[in-house]
Amino acid sequence: VSTSALVPVVESVRWSPDRRAVRIVDQRRLPAEFIERDLATTDEVCDAIRTLAVRGAPAIGICGAMGLVVAAARANAATRDALSGFIGDSAARIAATRPTGVNLAWALDRVQRAAAGSAGDPGDVVEAMRREATAILDEDRAMCRRIGVNGVVLLSDGVRVLTHCNAGALATGGIGTALAPLYVGAERGLRIQALVDETRPLLQGSRLTAWELARAGIPTTVITDSTAGALMQRRDVDLCLVGADRVAANGDVANKIGTYPLAVLARHHGIPFYVAIPTSTLDPDTPSGESIRIEERDPLEVLEAGGVRVAAEGVSARNPAFDVTPAELVSAIITDTGIHWPPFDFAHGV
Numbered sequence: 372v373s374t375s376a377l378v379p380v381v382e383s384v385r386w387s388p389d390r391r392a393v394r395i396v397d398q399r400r401l402p403a404e405f406i407e408r409d410l411a412t413t414d415e416v417c418d419a420i421r422t423l424a425v426r427g428a429p430a431i432g433i434c435g436a437m438g439l440v441v442a443a444a445r446a447n448a449a450t451r452d453a454l455s456g457f458i459g460d461s462a463a464r465i466a467a468t469r470p471t472g473v474n475l476a477w478a479l480d481r482v483q484r485a486a487a488g489s490a491g492d493p494g495d496v497v498e499a500m501r502r503e504a505t506a507i508l509d510e511d512r513a514m515c516r517r518i519g520v521n522g523v524v525l526l527s528d529g530v531r532v533l534t535h536c537n538a539g540a541l542a543t544g545g546i547g548t549a550l551a552p553l554y555v556g557a558e559r560g561l562r563i564q565a566l567v568d569e570t571r572p573l574l575q576g577s578r579l580t581a582w583e584l585a586r587a588g589i590p591t592t593v594i595t596d597s598t599a600g601a602l603m604q605r606r607d608v609d610l611c612l613v614g615a616d617r618v619a620a621n622g623d624v625a626n627k628i629g630t631y632p633l634a635v636l637a638r639h640h641g642i643p644f645y646v647a648i649p650t651s652t653l654d655p656d657t658p659s660g661e662s663i664r665i666e667e668r669d670p671l672e673v674l675e676a677g678g679v680r681v682a683a684e685g686v687s688a689r690n691p692a693f694d695v696t697p698a699e700l701v702s703a704i705i706t707d708t709g710i711h712w713p714p715f716d717f718a719h720g721v
């Protein structure tokens with residue numbers, strides 16, 4: 372089967388038909404409702420990213436880049452100076468929404484460079500930005516496919532793969548990162564069983580990963596996050612495969628909270644722990660995980676479930692959105708350029 376035929380089960384972020392807005396699938400509403408939303412202003416883009424209407428490091432980067440373009444187009448700036456002032460302010464606001472994933476800052480930087488490098492009037496500048504944002508989307512789609520092709524060799528027929536959060540089509544411009552090898556494997560006729568951590572507190576696993584895998588026809592079992600250890604102990608997990616929001620130069624991996632304990636469990640049980648990322652998630656400028664800023668989210672996300680208070684009154688909560696898995700617990704990092712084995716050294720990219 373040619374993997375070039377693989378299309379994502381869902382397009383989570385793209386241009387609206389007139390390209391004056393960014394069209395996203397509202398991930399807050401899945402799986403109950405499939406609703407698409409158009410974002411056209413800096414405020415709308417920031418709000419969508421902050422509230423996880425659009426989420427997953429690559430998708431956030433794409434949305435931020437495209438959002439900057441549509442906001443700039445609507446700014447109707449009369450001069451290049453006015454436009455570049457608007458772009459700088461807008462990019463800073465979008466970048467501040469979610470600090471842990473490197474893709475957002477990286478994508479905004481690319482679009483800003485395209486703007487700075489364009490000669491001509493404000494209309495030309497916006498066109499150059501639009502081309503760059505489109506390239507970011509297209510490149511992400513291609514990188515996802517290559518991650519799938521590179522990673523599928525780690526899967527065998529009947530393999531039981533445990534994943535955490537959502538690193539699939541919903542989180543990217545293409546077929547995903549951690550889920551890409553599963554999609555390519557299924558396309559090639561491998562029987563794959565997905566085990567999906569529900570991923571407290573916002574349930575990206577049970578709401579999103581399970582939804583898109585089921586839509587693709589891949590047998591999927593949802594487990595509570597705390598069940599992973601027991602299943603590994605029973606030899607019911609063959610390997611773990613997760614995405615990442617930022618990978619430091621030494622191979623330390625920032626990913627959804629709960630990834631680190633999974634890696635510790637996998638090591639204890641002798642189960643491979645793989646991380647799949649596009650090269651846009653590599654951050655050679657960050658030497659190790661220690662310097663990765665971890666986003667802290669609203670404690671109410673922990674104290675409530677589906678908007679209903681479940682924790683006793685009068686208590687507080689901690690809600691870091693991500694954790695850092697030390698490189699020593701990572702068996703391999705799958706990227707669009709190949710499979711990288713320890714010891715990792717990404718100080719000069721891949």
Ligand code: MRU
Pocket residue numbers: 423426427428429472535536537538539542543547548549575613614615616626627628692
């Ligand atoms: O808070 P989220 O849902 O944006 O967190 C997403 C993750 O942690 C993903 O695993 C990561 O962004 C990789 S997505 C290809």
